[in-house]
Amino acid sequence: MRKGRTARWRRRRAACIQSRPLNVGRPCTDLAWTNLRSWCKEQGLPKTKLTLAYFSDTFRGMMATRDIGQGEDVVRVPERLLITASKVKQATLARAAVAGGSIQSDCWDLSEHQSLAYWVYVEAELQDHSEWYSYIRSLPRDFVSIPLFVLSGNSPSGMVDTTSSDCVQWVAAHLPHSLRQRVSEQQSRLFGDWSHTRASPVVSRSRPVSNWRLYVWSWLVVSTRCIHLGRRPGSTRHVHTTDTSSSRGAHSIGSQDSITLAPMLDLLNHSQHASISTLFDTDRREFVIKTIRPFKAGQEVFISYGPHDNLFLLAEYGFVLGQNPYQHLELDHAAELWVAAAKARMQGLKRVAPARLADIDMLVDMLKQRGLWGDFALLPGDTEPPYRLQSALRLLLAVEQQEIPLKRAIAQWERWRRGEPEGTESNGLDIATSSWIRAACQGLVSVSARMLNDTGAMDHNALRDLGDARPSAFLVHCIHTVWLEISTIAAHHCA
Secondary structure, three states: OOOOHHHHHHHHHHHHHHHOOOOOOEEOOOHHHHHHHHHHHHOOOOOOOEEEEEEOOOEEEEEEOOOEOOOOEEEEEEHHHOEOHHHHHHHHHHHHHHHHOOOOHHHOOOOHHHHHHHHHHHHHHHHHHOOOHHHHHHOOOOOOOOHHHHHOOOOOOOOOOOOOOHHHHHHHHHOOHHHHHHHHHHHHHHHHHHHHHHHOHHHHHHOOOOOHHHHHHHHHHHHHHOEEOOOOOOOOOOOOOOOOOOOOOOOOOOOOOOEEEOOOHHHOEEOOOOOEEEEEEOOOOEEEEEEOOOEOOOOEEEEOOOOOOHHHHHHHHOOOOOOOOOOOEEOHHHHHHHHHHHHHHHHHOOOOOHHHHHHHHHHHHHHHHOOOOOOOEEOOOOOOOOHHHHHHHHHHHHHHOOOOOHHHHHHHHHHHHHOOOOOOOHHHHHHHHHHHHHHHHHHHHHHHHHHHHHHHHOOHHHHHHOHHHOOOHHHHHHHHHHHHHHHHHHHHHHO
16 A cells, blocks of 8 residues: 655655764864874873764864763863963963073963963964974964954954955944944954953064964964863962973963863864763863763764854854844844933924933933943843833933933832832833834844845855955855844744
8 A cells, every 4th residue: 555645754764864874974184183182192192983074054063983972071171171261371481591591471451361471372373393293283274254353453443343344344234233342342452452461571582473363363262272271260279280391281270270272172062952061180180071962973073152132142252153043133222322312302303402402311320320231132032021111112202202200210210120100101101112112123124134134145156256455255144144043033023
């Protein structure tokens, strides 16, 4: 008897799964990976059940070569292979002393991130003369999917570059406002770290920093690949190891070290569903990753970078997740634009006293003082406005739209916060708040439509036509994804 359509579909699906197992990677045979693995073995890294592999959905990550049981160690990295700020400090002080006599250790005032970025910079400059050459070569050659890397410019500056090339102009013009703001803050920190490192007397006597683009790359290596040691500063005593032949083994992890660069570990990709735990084993002096659930051979093993939305992941790491449970819609910029527009409208009305304009500024300052200004986020499933957004809107709209006197508006707002009856204006404020949110979301839907049209048009042919000035195809995909999220959530709250 001939089987039905459902039975045939099940049979085809089973055959497909047998011939092409889901989430099974293809082992990487790149020379850089082969050299890194051999180098790690020479340095005493214990054998692991992991290897670098290519996956259809995450591109490159760490794959289980054999079944890994629950609670089993995935990888152990010896302390001497962990690069920390205290080790960088000791090595740099020693190098500076050799170059120009003794120097006090309290002259070193670089932060952990600055110290590690300087270490990467120096080792990269040394190239094959570096003891860590195999590790340095395993790092990404660039970070073209991270907006900061694209917009950081070709010369030192505290301001992002928005005009130097067609690629830069396109990326700057298509980032959501909150993401542009985050990149500007990153640029400011980057330039500050560059300037502080160059001004360090220890650095200038050891190995000065002069190449801006190399420093940008080094800074992003640390931002994207450092690992938190998972313990409080001061929990481990500063213990010297027996290997004093080089800076790599001269000192153990310091009591104030909280982040590290670790060969092998930084190849693990992020997933919000990661089922592993990390710890620093103080007895064996190793950083350990253990599994919480078992893994089958061929599966990718993940770690979690934390509960982050896609705007954060794109800014900090250069990727997005297709289904991110932490996605939300930020309305901070819409609120700032509305305040400016409201003041302009009031200023244009001859019957509005100048004191009313000052009232708006005073109310915004009051919200800031109480920690209620900003972080206006709408979640996809919200059925009513979040408390922070309601607090700001009910106070400001009462004065700007309802024209309630300032003192009465504040008193009414305080009653609302305490859950007490507000008076006759309550229903009007509810309607005004809902209308404001709907209008803000409609504006974002309109902007998103234009951005999605632009990013959707940037197919491979369009990117090829731009030549060397083109943005990374993956960066275009990521920008398209975040605008799609914005459009979807905004459209939901327009209904």
